[in-house]
Amino acid sequence: LYIIHSIAWTLLPVALGILTLLPHSLLGTPAEEEHVGSSALLQRAKRSWVWNQFFVLEEYTGLEPLYIGKLHSDMDKGDGSIKYILTGEGAGTTFTIDDSTGDIHAIQRLDREVKAQYILRAQARNRLTDRPLEPESEFIVKIQDINDNEPRFLDGPYQATVPEMSKIGTSVIQLTATDADDPTYGNSARVVYSILEGQPYFSVDAKTGVVRVSLADMDRETRENYTVVIQAKDMGGQLGGLAGTTTVNITLSDINDNPPMFDQRLYQMSIPESAPVGSVVGRIWAKDRDIGVNAEMKYSIIDGDGRDTFDISTDPTNLFGIITVKKPLNFEIKPSYTLKVEGANTHLDPAFRHRGPFKDVTIVHVSIEDVDEPPLFDSPAYYVELPEDAEIGTMVKTVSARDPDAANNTVRYSIDRSSDPDKYFYIEITSGSLMTVRSLDREEVGWHNITILAMEMNNPTQIASVSVAVRVLDVNDNPPSLMHYLEAYVCENAKAGQLIQTVTAVDPDEPLGGQHFYYSLAPEAVNNPNFTLKDNQDNTAWILTRRGGWSQQDQTVFYLPIFISDSEQPVQSSTSTLTIRVCSCDQEGNVMSCNAEAYSLPASLSRGALIAILACIFVLLVMILLMLSLRTHRKKPYLCDEEENVHENIVRYDDEGGGEEDTEAFDIAAMWNPREAHHHPGKMRQDMLPEIESLSRYVPQACVMGGGSGDSNVHGYVLAKLLEADMDPCAPPYDSLQTYAYEGEGSVAESLSSLQSGTSNTDHEYDYLNDWGPRFKKLAEMYGVLETNSPPLW
Numbered sequence: 001l002y003i004i005h006s007i008a009w010t011l012l013p014v015a016l017g018i019l020t021l022l023p024h025s026l027l028g029t030p031a032e033e034e035h036v037g038s039s040a041l042l043q044r045a046k047r048s049w050v051w052n053q054f055f056v057l058e059e060y061t062g063l064e065p066l067y068i069g070k071l072h073s074d075m076d077k078g079d080g081s082i083k084y085i086l087t088g089e090g091a092g093t094t095f096t097i098d099d100s101t102g103d104i105h106a107i108q109r110l111d112r113e114v115k116a117q118y119i120l121r122a123q124a125r126n127r128l129t130d131r132p133l134e135p136e137s138e139f140i141v142k143i144q145d146i147n148d149n150e151p152r153f154l155d156g157p158y159q160a161t162v163p164e165m166s167k168i169g170t171s172v173i174q175l176t177a178t179d180a181d182d183p184t185y186g187n188s189a190r191v192v193y194s195i196l197e198g199q200p201y202f203s204v205d206a207k208t209g210v211v212r213v214s215l216a217d218m219d220r221e222t223r224e225n226y227t228v229v230i231q232a233k234d235m236g237g238q239l240g241g242l243a244g245t246t247t248v249n250i251t252l253s254d255i256n257d258n259p260p261m262f263d264q265r266l267y268q269m270s271i272p273e274s275a276p277v278g279s280v281v282g283r284i285w286a287k288d289r290d291i292g293v294n295a296e297m298k299y300s301i302i303d304g305d306g307r308d309t310f311d312i313s314t315d316p317t318n319l320f321g322i323i324t325v326k327k328p329l330n331f332e333i334k335p336s337y338t339l340k341v342e343g344a345n346t347h348l349d350p351a352f353r354h355r356g357p358f359k360d361v362t363i364v365h366v367s368i369e370d371v372d373e374p375p376l377f378d379s380p381a382y383y384v385e386l387p388e389d390a391e392i393g394t395m396v397k398t399v400s401a402r403d404p405d406a407a408n409n410t411v412r413y414s415i416d417r418s419s420d421p422d423k424y425f426y427i428e429i430t431s432g433s434l435m436t437v438r439s440l441d442r443e444e445v446g447w448h449n450i451t452i453l454a455m456e457m458n459n460p461t462q463i464a465s466v467s468v469a470v471r472v473l474d475v476n477d478n479p480p481s482l483m484h485y486l487e488a489y490v491c492e493n494a495k496a497g498q499l500i501q502t503v504t505a506v507d508p509d510e511p512l513g514g515q516h517f518y519y520s521l522a523p524e525a526v527n528n529p530n531f532t533l534k535d536n537q538d539n540t541a542w543i544l545t546r547r548g549g550w551s552q553q554d555q556t557v558f559y560l561p562i563f564i565s566d567s568e569q570p571v572q573s574s575t576s577t578l579t580i581r582v583c584s585c586d587q588e589g590n591v592m593s594c595n596a597e598a599y600s601l602p603a604s605l606s607r608g609a610l611i612a613i614l615a616c617i618f619v620l621l622v623m624i625l626l627m628l629s630l631r632t633h634r635k636k637p638y639l640c641d642e643e644e645n646v647h648e649n650i651v652r653y654d655d656e657g658g659g660e661e662d663t664e665a666f667d668i669a670a671m672w673n674p675r676e677a678h679h680h681p682g683k684m685r686q687d688m689l690p691e692i693e694s695l696s697r698y699v700p701q702a703c704v705m706g707g708g709s710g711d712s713n714v715h716g717y718v719l720a721k722l723l724e725a726d727m728d729p730c731a732p733p734y735d736s737l738q739t740y741a742y743e744g745e746g747s748v749a750e751s752l753s754s755l756q757s758g759t760s761n762t763d764h765e766y767d768y769l770n771d772w773g774p775r776f777k778k779l780a781e782m783y784g785v786l787e788t789n790s791p792p793l794w
Helices: 012-021 350-355 597-604 607-633 674-679 710-727 767-772 774-782
Strands: 002-005 054-057 066-072 082-088 095-097 103-106 117-126 137-144 158-163 171-174 192-197 202-204 210-213 225-233 243-253 266-272 280-287 297-304 310-314 320-325 336-345 359-369 381-387 395-398 411-415 425-427 433-436 447-456 463-473 487-491 499-506 518-521 531-535 540-545 557-565 573-585 591-594
Touching (some): 054 066, 192 202, 297 310, 411 425, 531 557
Parallel strands (some): 054 137
Antiparallel strands (some): 002 066, 095 103, 192 225, 202 210, 280 320, 395 433, 447 463
16 A cells, blocks of 8 residues: 655655665565465565655645545555545544545644644455455654744733832843744744833843843832833744734832931920820821831930920821820920920831931920819828817818919819718818818728819819828727627536636727727626636636526526626726526537527527428418408308399389379388288289389398387388398398389479489579478488477487
8 A cells, every 4th residue: 555645756755765764664565475385473464555654734725625645555456446444533524535546635724733643544445345455554644833823921911020229130020922833843933032112121031031120220219110012923033923922010119218308397286284194296207208118217206305294106107206295294384395306217228328317307396285274282192090089170181272373263172072971071161171070980980081172263163182081090989798699508407617608798999909808797796606707818708607406496597797898998898697597408418498498499409490390380371361361252242142133122113103192003001010011912003013022021020119100110110121231241232212203293392303403503402391291301301401409310
């Protein structure tokens, strides 16, 4: 199989020379007949291939497919019985073959930068039987490079920094351009650098691409930013080469090459004299053309009469100097100060020390403003000691305050009452003398912290205060007394000389040498045959028995007066009585019972038992309260019978009565004799019976057995009804009610209805009730018109 390249005819001499140098394994020879009778293991089939690699130029732009070469087998007789097959990379898509002639064409545009070579396989087969006529072999199609890619700066645009005042040749940045063409073929990828913009400040090395400073002493304060355009051109920079450009933004970084300078030679400042320590007076600034750390300053006061009164520090930005008050100011003492302030750079560059000095000096004049100040005490605080037996009116202390201003106004004194609510002290308004107005008692109040106010007379708003601490000194003015134990017990089996109690005294006084008490029996108990006292000389005393044979039947309680005195002057003494009870005890001396159970209980009952007793008492009280509450709620209701009509004495009629002359509407005899009210049913109206029978039947007969007159009967009836209501807990609290819808004619009193009484606003006169007879005498009495000479009805 032969491969015939399209340019092989022109390169045939070169190709032949190369073929002679190639290894034998890469060259094929025409097929030979196998030797008959040779061993199969020693035979080697010789391919009928003539094989070569070949090149194809990239970026073919013709309209027709690019002819690459031709495959041909020596077995091809030209009769079309041979079919050529092409497989491998790009076969059928990038490369095609004419299966009859073996011509190979490229049907797509080839780009070496995308793929530099293709590996293909070729084979000759019988067209009819599709049997391989030759073994399959590989061949390589290499794409030959042309200069079709310009150099590119992949990371542009670039940012670079170089210190100002740099020397010529100082490296700034190195640039590298990349060319996609084949660097091994021709000059397509050989790049040369040049500068298009940025002269005369910077230059670029043509081979390495290093950008360097080309102008000395470039000053950042004059110009800080520069733009440099760099070009990279292939083909070694020759005519026809492709070029690419990029931009480099170069910034000059700052160095400390400029000294600071104050914008003023003299600063004028002022501050009121009342300004507290630490107050800001003002600020100054030594300007520096440099930036960042190169402009940071440190300020100091190097001279002046205010070095001890004022201080200066640097603000958080390290640029400004802040002048503050170091000591209190006083216009009357010194009205102005002068300061000499120096400002210096904190970061110096040794290479530029010759440009110094990197510091500057200015003068600051501070004026103190006069302020109306409050009075000033001659001491910030006062301390006084005063005995507690000091008499009323004793002078404690004299305080003094003055007006510090030039006006020197008069000062008046007073006590802040919140500091002396009980008013123990008084201060003289003009002299400032502090005096007592109440007796002092150390045991009650040991210290008095008083606040004295001083006020300018001409300006009451100017007030100053000072604290006066008064310590009340102790005086022996309290007698000692027994502490805690005023009762003791002695067992019936106690013997003579037995200790029954140790007593201790207390004294509210606090002498400097400490307390020391003396104990003895009172004069009236010195010859006491039952008990004696022993002073232990350690502020305690023992109570001892003088005899034995104690018995509750003989005497249950003994009273022992004890005399106690202290050792301070004036000596204070007192007599305390110790109550001693006779108790029965066990063998170990524990109390079993005493005459006074209140005393014996604590000795025999534990805490748990006492708690249990108290709990039982509490539960019992709760039960009693609960029973009382239930008893209150279980009272009988307003009516005993829920079905009983509350209008028990109301008799309802469907027709209107005829007044007093109508004797058939109601049995009036019930009002005269209730006992016979229910024995004469014939007098009741037959057309309608009352819904509720009269209560008169329930009235006890003894209650209505009065006189025979009508008034007596009515009187007895009412009294009976009243007694019945008082005795019956179910009775409603109202009287009997008789209603009539119509007032009959013929009555002496005429109509008694109150339906029309609201129409008149005039006061009613009830004198006519006396003319109605004895039946209305009670009504006349109720309205106060009863004649005074008439005897009472009840």
